[in-house]
Amino acid sequence: MTRRYAIVGLGSRAGMYVEALAGAHRGDGELVAFCDPNPVRMRYHQERSGLAGIGCYGPDQLLELLRVRRPDSVIVTSPDATHDRYICAALDRGVDAITEKPMTTDATRLRRITESAARSAAGLTVTFNYRYSPRNSLVRQLLRDGAIGRVTSVHFEWLLDTAHGADYFRRWHRDKATSGGLLVHKSTHHFDLVNWWLADTPVTVYATGGLRFYGAENAAARGLPARPALGRDLPVDDPFRLDLAADPRLRALYLDAEAEDGYHRDADVFAPGISIEDSLSLAVTYAGGATMAYTLTAFAPWEGYRVAFNGTAGRLELDVVERFQVRPAGVVDPTGTVAENESRERLTLQQHWQPTREIPIPHGAGAHGGGDAMLLRDVFQGAGDDPLGRAAGLRDGANSVLVGIAGNVSLAERRAVTISEL
Numbered sequence: 001m002t003r004r005y006a007i008v009g010l011g012s013r014a015g016m017y018v019e020a021l022a023g024a025h026r027g028d029g030e031l032v033a034f035c036d037p038n039p040v041r042m043r044y045h046q047e048r049s050g051l052a053g054i055g056c057y058g059p060d061q062l063l064e065l066l067r068v069r070r071p072d073s074v075i076v077t078s079p080d081a082t083h084d085r086y087i088c089a090a091l092d093r094g095v096d097a098i099t100e101k102p103m104t105t106d107a108t109r110l111r112r113i114t115e116s117a118a119r120s121a122a123g124l125t126v127t128f129n130y131r132y133s134p135r136n137s138l139v140r141q142l143l144r145d146g147a148i149g150r151v152t153s154v155h156f157e158w159l160l161d162t163a164h165g166a167d168y169f170r171r172w173h174r175d176k177a178t179s180g181g182l183l184v185h186k187s188t189h190h191f192d193l194v195n196w197w198l199a200d201t202p203v204t205v206y207a208t209g210g211l212r213f214y215g216a217e218n219a220a221a222r223g224l225p226a227r228p229a230l231g232r233d234l235p236v237d238d239p240f241r242l243d244l245a246a247d248p249r250l251r252a253l254y255l256d257a258e259a260e261d262g263y264h265r266d267a268d269v270f271a272p273g274i275s276i277e278d279s280l281s282l283a284v285t286y287a288g289g290a291t292m293a294y295t296l297t298a299f300a301p302w303e304g305y306r307v308a309f310n311g312t313a314g315r316l317e318l319d320v321v322e323r324f325q326v327r328p329a330g331v332v333d334p335t336g337t338v339a340e341n342e343s344r345e346r347l348t349l350q351q352h353w354q355p356t357r358e359i360p361i362p363h364g365a366g367a368h369g370g371g372d373a374m375l376l377r378d379v380f381q382g383a384g385d386d387p388l389g390r391a392a393g394l395r396d397g398a399n400s401v402l403v404g405i406a407g408n409v410s411l412a413e414r415r416a417v418t419i420s421e422l
């Protein structure tokens with residue numbers, strides 16, 4: 001018998017699961033219900049999926065959805081601070097929950113999820129897609145196989161550029177109460193990678209940072225003139241213009257749905273009301289004795305990451321450029337040499353007293369070097385015996401988000417935070 005799936009939160013991310021269940025994974029499960037406050041977005045996904053008979057429910061009708069549509073699993077792709085509500089409702093009724101990262105946003109919500117999971121026979125999956133990217137999987141394999149001996153320290157820098165990074169300052173992510181800030185919303189990916197790469201658990205976190213680029217105060221300090229409240233109203237050559245009407249998907253999902261709930265996808269990144277940081281640095285210690293220096297910058301000119309591992313037998317470095325340059329409409333590259341969408345990745349291993357070796361990174365077909373397809377296979381067909389242990393659950397979801405939650409406490413209280421306090 002095929003499994004029955006419901007999806008809560010029918011925005012952008014839900015599309016990956018809807019398309020999988022309407023396409024490549026059609027034989028693995030049946031989509032039986034959607035739950036979202038916005039009927040226009042539910043209709044969009046219903047029409048795109050081409051699946052008749054999907055029931056549409058509002059958030060207040062969740063229990064009715066579970067009773068009438070009887071899903072075996074609920075996929076949670078709603079804003080971060082709402083995840084706990086749906087995860088717990090599912091687990092408490094013996095229904096499996098599959099949640100997007102971050103599993104949740106604060107210690108109270110995390111405790112609620114942990115208690116529901118402890119009471120329930122149903123399972124909880126956290127979909128950490130970054131683990132499935134071939135380059136990140138290869139790092140796990142090399143460290144697990146002892147390529148650099150025991151890891152003693154990690155140096156991890158993540159850069160979000162002024163296109164992708166700016167997007168977190170346009171909508172619900174800009175509100176710390178809804179997203180947990182970038183330490184929770186975004187860095188949970190990175191903290192999960194480190195926990196998994198090292199097969200270790202975080203112990204203490206010290207964080208510093210703030211809002212240094214986006215926001216009304218920074219704009220005023222840099223002498224920017226007054227701006228319209230929405231990105232759609234900015235001049236065409238403004239790097240932060242976002243023309244929802246010009247992109248059929250953004251138009252259908254957000255512009256055409258605004259009248260229902262007033263959710264503007266394109267608030268100006270310099271508009272008042274931002275309560276999250278755009279510049280963050282952390283020092284983290286791990287139970288096994290390793291330390292990490294981590295930084296996140298959300299307004300860099302290029303996008304990518306650099307992570308280096310020092311170990312007792314050598315050093316491993318991964319350098320990734322996902323986008324070399326942000327090019328606003330109408331801004332011409334005078335040299336004509338910039339390959340806008342070119343990406344680059346380089347994994348190098350240097351063992352003590354040996355030359356540096358570049359390790360080839362394998363690639364599969366599809367998004368993220370085939371990583372998304374592998375994640376969906378694990379979600380809808382079961383992870384089986386993955387030697388890299390990429391499928392993640394409650395423990396991994398908690399250990400990653402706890403670094404971000406501890407980081408937020410550290411920022412607020414200006415002290416190092418021990419995770420066991422939380």
Ligand SMILES: NC(=O)c1ccc[n+]([C@@H]2O[C@H](COP(=O)([O-])OP(=O)(O)OC[C@H]3O[C@@H](n4cnc5c(N)ncnc54)[C@H](O)[C@@H]3O)[C@@H](O)[C@H]2O)c1
Binds near residue numbers: 010011037059077102
């Ligand atoms: N793994 C990844 O790489 C990745 C990428 C993007 C998003 N995400 C995650 O997916 C989730 C959704 O992000 P998104 O970009 O699709 O956001 P989105 O704003 O596009 O979609 C969110 C949807 O949730 C709905 N919603 C709002 N309040 C709700 C409530 N109380 N109950 C139920 N639904 C509600 C909104 O109407 C909207 O349809 C987030 O948790 C985000 O962290 C993960």
